[in-house]
Amino acid sequence: NAGVTQTPKFRILKIGQSMTLQCAQDMNHNYMYWYRQDPGMGLKLIYYSVGAGITDKGEVPNGYNVSRSTTEDFPLRLELAAPSQTSVYFCASMVRGGGRDEQFFGPGTRLTVL
Amino acid sequence: AQSVTQLGSHVSVSEGALVLLRCNYSSSVPPYLFWYVQYPNQGLQLLLKYTSAATLVKGINGFEAEFKKSETSFHLTKPSAHMSDAAEYFCAVSEAGGSYIPTFGRGTSLIVHP
Numbered sequence: 680n681a682g683v684t685q686t687p688k689f690r691i692l693k694i695g696q697s698m699t700l701q702c703a704q705d706m707n708h709n710y711m712y713w714y715r716q717d718p719g720m721g722l723k724l725i726y727y728s729v730g731a732g733i734t735d736k737g738e739v740p741n742g743y744n745v746s747r748s749t750t751e752d753f754p755l756r757l758e759l760a761a762p763s764q765t766s767v768y769f770c771a772s773m774v775r776g777g778g779r780d781e782q783f784f785g786p787g788t789r790l791t792v793l
Numbered sequence: 794a795q796s797v798t799q800l801g802s803h804v805s806v807s808e809g810a811l812v813l814l815r816c817n818y819s820s821s822v823p824p825y826l827f828w829y830v831q832y833p834n835q836g837l838q839l840l841l842k843y844t845s846a847a848t849l850v851k852g853i854n855g856f857e858a859e860f861k862k863s864e865t866s867f868h869l870t871k872p873s874a875h876m877s878d879a880a881e882y883f884c885a886v887s888e889a890g891g892s893y894i895p896t897f898g899r900g901t902s903l904i905v906h907p
Contacts, residue, residue: 784829785836
């Protein structure tokens with residue numbers, strides 16, 4: 680299994696540009712999450728999904744959108760990039776039940792908005 | 794509602810010394826508790842977890858943690874620090890059989906001196 684994969688690894692955007700951060704998992708997990716990580720602030724939940732076709736907002740959803748058309752993929756869209764969106768973005772998936780509930784994280788996408 | 798507090802944003806130890814990283818949680822229902830480790834420029838990976846079985850949990854790389862319900866704590870320990878343990882450590886809580894949105898602490902950076 681490749682686990683959770685994210686592309687790209689790095690990206691520099693200009694203010695106002697748009698981009699999609701890709702996330703895929705091959706573990707058939709229903710639950711998927713997008714987080715951003717800023718220094719000293721831990722992980723902030725942006726959006727999450729409990730299955731294909733179902734998404735919901737997390738703690739910091741403004742400026743982002745998601746879709747979940749398949750179990751495997753959970754892309755994150757930035758429509759109008761702003762400097763405040765400079766961060767490291769992590770995608771995660773989770774399987775529930777049987778005393779599990781542990782998350783599997785991708786390697787991250789480091790985004791800079793100038 | 795659930796929350797996590799990690800005491801100390803930075804912990805510094807000498808190589809060979811005891812490692813103690815503190816985590817206190819709040820949860821209105823029986824919790825699942827996790828420790829994740831993040832090495833520089835990588836995603837988070839599971840170190841160990843408590844899911845209502847044994848209260849003393851052993852994880853990878855010689856780490857262990859003890860669930861103490863009376864103290865609402867889940868501190869992470871390792872008897873002898875190694876230089877390779879230098880990383881960011883995150884404590885997380887989720888509700889057993891309840892919310893599928895884990896709450897993360899802000900993280901503790903472990904610094905290991907030779």
